[in-house]
Amino acid sequence: MAKILLVNPNRYTQPPVPPLGLEYLAAALVRAGHEYSLLDLTFSDNPQEALRGAVEDFGPSIAGFTVRNIDSAIYRNNLFFLDEIAGLVSVVNALGIPVVAGGMGFSFAPGEILEHIGARWGVDGPGEAALCVLLESLERGDFPAKGTVFDGWRLAGTLAEEQEPFRFTGGVDYGRYLAEGAVAGFRTQTGCRGACPFCAEAKRKVVFRSPYAVTAELADMVSMGVKNYHLCDSEFNQEISFCHELLEELAGARLGISWALYMKTTPFDSRLFSLLAGAGADLVTITYPCGVPDEPELFTRAVSLAREHGIRVAVDYLCGHPGQSERDVARELNIFRAAAPDTVGVNNCTRLYQGTTLARRICGDPRLHDGLLGEVDGNPGLLRPVFYSGIGLERMRELIGDDPLFKIEGFEHSTNYQRLSD
Numbered sequence: 522m523a524k525i526l527l528v529n530p531n532r533y534t535q536p537p538v539p540p541l542g543l544e545y546l547a548a549a550l551v552r553a554g555h556e557y558s559l560l561d562l563t564f565s566d567n568p569q570e571a572l573r574g575a576v577e578d579f580g581p582s583i584a585g586f587t588v589r590n591i592d593s594a595i596y597r598n599n600l601f602f603l604d605e606i607a608g609l610v611s612v613v614n615a616l617g618i619p620v621v622a623g624g625m626g627f628s629f630a631p632g633e634i635l636e637h638i639g640a641r642w643g644v645d646g647p648g649e650a651a652l653c654v655l656l657e658s659l660e661r662g663d664f665p666a667k668g669t670v671f672d673g674w675r676l677a678g679t680l681a682e683e684q685e686p687f688r689f690t691g692g693v694d695y696g697r698y699l700a701e702g703a704v705a706g707f708r709t710q711t712g713c714r715g716a717c718p719f720c721a722e723a724k725r726k727v728v729f730r731s732p733y734a735v736t737a738e739l740a741d742m743v744s745m746g747v748k749n750y751h752l753c754d755s756e757f758n759q760e761i762s763f764c765h766e767l768l769e770e771l772a773g774a775r776l777g778i779s780w781a782l783y784m785k786t787t788p789f790d791s792r793l794f795s796l797l798a799g800a801g802a803d804l805v806t807i808t809y810p811c812g813v814p815d816e817p818e819l820f821t822r823a824v825s826l827a828r829e830h831g832i833r834v835a836v837d838y839l840c841g842h843p844g845q846s847e848r849d850v851a852r853e854l855n856i857f858r859a860a861a862p863d864t865v866g867v868n869n870c871t872r873l874y875q876g877t878t879l880a881r882r883i884c885g886d887p888r889l890h891d892g893l894l895g896e897v898d899g900n901p902g903l904l905r906p907v908f909y910s911g912i913g914l915e916r917m918r919e920l921i922g923d924d925p926l927f928k929i930e931g932f933e934h935s936t937n938y939q940r941l942s943d
């Protein structure tokens with residue numbers, strides 16, 4: 522049995538986000554017979570001191586850090602997170618405890634982040650099984666080479682298992698999170714079948730959880746008084762038959778929850794929206810564009826179906842990509858005006874992530890470098906934020922006019938669910 526300290530170093534609080542990934546990891550570790558303690562530094566006044574104290578009190582043989590994001594991913598008022606995380610990892614290193622890093626943001630550039638924050642090992646992808654493999658290896662006295670990154674996607678199938686417990690929230694102060702404007706998260710699947718050229722989550726292996734496990738987990742959370750959620754799947758509608766099955770199970774449990782989710786512009790059907798409403802979903806954020814055929818028509822139909830079932834709609838709109846003219850952007854804004862969702866968040870600066878089709882194209886074509894915001898050279902893994910903008914802020918403002926439907930991202934720190942609950 523290994524003793525592992527799970528650390529949430531993410532201190533972004535606009536709004537704060539409970540460390541869902543660590544809660545699932547904690548359950549997987551207990552199922553595998555290990556002992557864990559979860560240290561959530563989100564609200565800590567002195568995170569380095571809190572971390573030092575937790576290591577000394579618990580005496581772990583290893584510490585696991587989650588990296589939720591490299592930075593805030595928005596150009597204006599960007600916040601870079603890795604330097605603070607590196608400072609925290611150095612506290613643990615100084616105490617002689619090896620650190621393994623993982624999390625969604627870590628998977629965007631595993632090798633470079635590992636080096637930047639000074640962790641010994643990493644997990645690229647879901648950590649539930651890969652972390653247990655590492656712990657078993659350490660218990661045998663078999664220490665992987667420094668810098669080893671384990672492939673969590675290879676073992677991602679374990680997410681589909683129905684073994685309980687599904688999730689542990691010990692160490693996470695939900696009372697404080699909810700008081701500070703957070704909602705809880707949950708997950709029905711991992712990965713995405715989409716191929717959006719700008720996205721670091723594109724074409725990730727999709728593994729569905731059992732509808733029973735998702736529902737049982739939420740029933741436990743509701744018994745703790747937590748009723749409002751945001752789904753943490755990349756996009757919910759990967760496979761329509763799974764969505765139907767999951768939503769039927771959830772609706773049948775009558776948990777009295779309300780929740781928000783992300784969706785792609787395809788696939789969907791009318792039944793999906795009817796089942797979403799029956800299962801308590803009251804806000805859908807649609808990603809646009811996803812680069813699929815007939816996207817304007819699909820989008821308009823999805824908005825209409827959502828409204829028919831009393832579900833509010835937000836749009837995450839990304840524009841200004843190479844090859845997209847101002848006329849194209851103006852046409853898309855008119856599509857949104859006609860469909861009339863509740864709000865459209867406009868992002869005219871796209872964060873470039875290492876390895877994405879868009880980053881490769883832009884970095885490899887000097888003719889596009891005029892649109893770069895940030896340094897590409899001497900920036901391994903594009904860790905320091907680099908954006909591309911093919912359409913400037915002033916022009917974007919002119920195209921939008923004074924239409925209150927649109928909000929250009931980066932001037933206020935708020936999420937769609939916060940905007941629509943005002």
Ligand code: SF4
Nearest residue numbers: 713715717720723755
């Ligand atoms: S659909 Fe969403 S998560 Fe999937 S690749 Fe596109 S932007 Fe990324």
